[in-house]
Amino acid sequence: MQNQSQYVRNVQETLLSDNWYTLKTYRFELQRRDGTWQEQNREAYDRGNGAVILLYNRAKQTVVLTRQFRFPVYINGHNGFLIEAAAGLLDNAAPEERIIAEAQEETGFKVTRIEKLFEAYMSPGSVTEKLYFFMAEYTDQDRNGSGGGLADEGEDIEVLEWPLDRALAAINSGEIMDAKTIMLLQHLALHWKK
Numbered sequence: 001m002q003n004q005s006q007y008v009r010n011v012q013e014t015l016l017s018d019n020w021y022t023l024k025t026y027r028f029e030l031q032r033r034d035g036t037w038q039e040q041n042r043e044a045y046d047r048g049n050g051a052v053i054l055l056y057n058r059a060k061q062t063v064v065l066t067r068q069f070r071f072p073v074y075i076n077g078h079n080g081f082l083i084e085a086a087a088g089l090l091d092n093a094a095p096e097e098r099i100i101a102e103a104q105e106e107t108g109f110k111v112t113r114i115e116k117l118f119e120a121y122m123s124p125g126s127v128t129e130k131l132y133f134f135m136a137e138y139t140d141q142d143r144n145g146s147g148g149g150l151a152d153e154g155e156d157i158e159v160l161e162w163p164l165d166r167a168l169a170a171i172n173s174g175e176i177m178d179a180k181t182i183m184l185l186q187h188l189a190l191h192w193k194k
Contacts, residue, residue: 007031021047046128051099052087053134054184055109056164056192063167063188064107064138065181067158068149073177083160083170084178085185087131095132103136107159108147111136117187122179131180135188164188 010029017023023045029037055064067083074080088102096114103111114136121130149155162170167185170176176185 043126044128045126048089049130050087050089051095051132051134052085052180053099053103053114053136054085054188055103055107055111055136055138056188057138061164062161063164064109065160065162065167066106067160068155082178083176085181087180099134104145106147106149106157108145109138109142110144111138111142133184
């Protein structure tokens, strides 16, 4: 196994599922801070890396968000419909290339000038995915489609254009509960808002 380091040794992996993406269990030894080695067992879900983008209209002080059904959220007691920034898996494409296509598919807005903000692991205790975060300004003229995602991928996405203040208030009210979207909206409020 790759990624062996001076702090990790004897990594053994077992495939548990390869249905949607891959779920594996790992047994390894981790060197603790006191120098002793401790055997540990972990499961890790590998779905690849992804990218997310928040579209922002500076003149109108609006953002473009999406609303779609998320089954894992549904089985955790939510109605399942999350408000999110446009996002998707990289599928072996460069993050910049993939997020431009994803924004078009999901929102109907064609963006060409994007700004990479940062990278983050969203659930590092169990998921290998790293997200690339982007922001892009849009105008009404950039809309050249209806968005909505790809039906053959099970997507049925509602496109929302909200005032930034409404989106920020929706974080506090619990209407927006998606971590990547909260991070982008807060970044926008801290760094871009007039």
